[in-house]
Amino acid sequence: TRSTRPQRLLKAVQKHATRGDPQSVISAIDHFCRHSEWAMNIGDEKGSILDSVVSEVNPEKVLELGTYCGYSTVRIARLLPPGARLITLEFNADYAAIARQVIIWAGLEDKVQLVEGASEDWIPRMKEHFGIETFDFVFLDHWKDRYLPDTKLMEDCGLLRKGTVLLADNVICPGVPDYLAYVRNSLSYKSCYFKSHLEYTKAEDGLEKSVFLG
Numbered sequence: 534t535r536s537t538r539p540q541r542l543l544k545a546v547q548k549h550a551t552r553g554d555p556q557s558v559i560s561a562i563d564h565f566c567r568h569s570e571w572a573m574n575i576g577d578e579k580g581s582i583l584d585s586v587v588s589e590v591n592p593e594k595v596l597e598l599g600t601y602c603g604y605s606t607v608r609i610a611r612l613l614p615p616g617a618r619l620i621t622l623e624f625n626a627d628y629a630a631i632a633r634q635v636i637i638w639a640g641l642e643d644k645v646q647l648v649e650g651a652s653e654d655w656i657p658r659m660k661e662h663f664g665i666e667t668f669d670f671v672f673l674d675h676w677k678d679r680y681l682p683d684t685k686l687m688e689d690c691g692l693l694r695k696g697t698v699l700l701a702d703n704v705i706c707p708g709v710p711d712y713l714a715y716v717r718n719s720l721s722y723k724s725c726y727f728k729s730h731l732e733y734t735k736a737e738d739g740l741e742k743s744v745f746l747g
């Protein structure tokens with residue numbers, strides 16, 4: 534039967550990227566998405582903003598909601614200091630299988646723990662299952678109607694500390710209006726918007742960076 538888009542994306546990585554070289558994996562995926570088939574990776578333009586926020590925070594403990602093919606996982610993990618850990622949640626088993634291979638091709642498997650399942654099931658188990666106290670950085674890129682409930686769930690589970698940075702993709706396209714209203718109006722967050730474009734297109738999109746104030 535016909536291959537899936539994530540399978541074709543992985544083939545492009547294995548053909549054009551150098552094993553153990555995260556930048557070549559990032560470039561191979563961006564080339565595939567720009568010249569062969571669009572895919573919902575954060576992309577190179579928003580990806581550069583992600584890089585700058587991760588470098589500024591220099592996190593030890595990272596949570597990513599929504600792995601897809603592992604593009605943003607590789608972007609984040611390649612910038613982490615030795616000993617830092619990234620937990621990434623993916624709901625779709627087919628996406629997770631591809632992402633595991635992409636992360637291994639980049640040589641970043643020692644920094645990344647990919648967990649298959651729903652954010653609402655796993656967020657309450659972070660402490661007892663992964664020995665996590667709090668996260669330093671959270672990247673939200675999963676179901677857009679889960680950004681707000683999962684942020685409240687992370688607050689309630691004590692997974693955020695004074696200074697934890699949340700970075701949310703797609704706040705304009707597809708859009709997360711309820712989440713934006715919450716982080717921009719809540720006294721518990723200092724929020725700012727990074728205007729950009731939907732991956733590999735000219736449509737407007739952007740990232741919202743929100744610092745939890747405790």
Ligand SMILES: O=C(NCCCCc1cc2ccncc2s1)c1cc(-c2ccc(F)cc2)cc(O)c1O
Pocket residue numbers: 573574575598599600622623624625650651652653674675676677679702703706707731732
């Ligand atoms: O849906 C998007 N991303 C979420 C996929 C949902 C995967 C999930 C992971 C997970 C983990 C744990 N619990 C539950 C879940 S659910 C998404 C969509 C577009 C887009 C934009 C314009 C279009 F015309 C068409 C698509 C662009 C993007 O950058 C996206 O991120």
Ligand SMILES: [Mg+2]
Pocket residue numbers: 573574575674702703
């Ligand atoms: Mg996205």
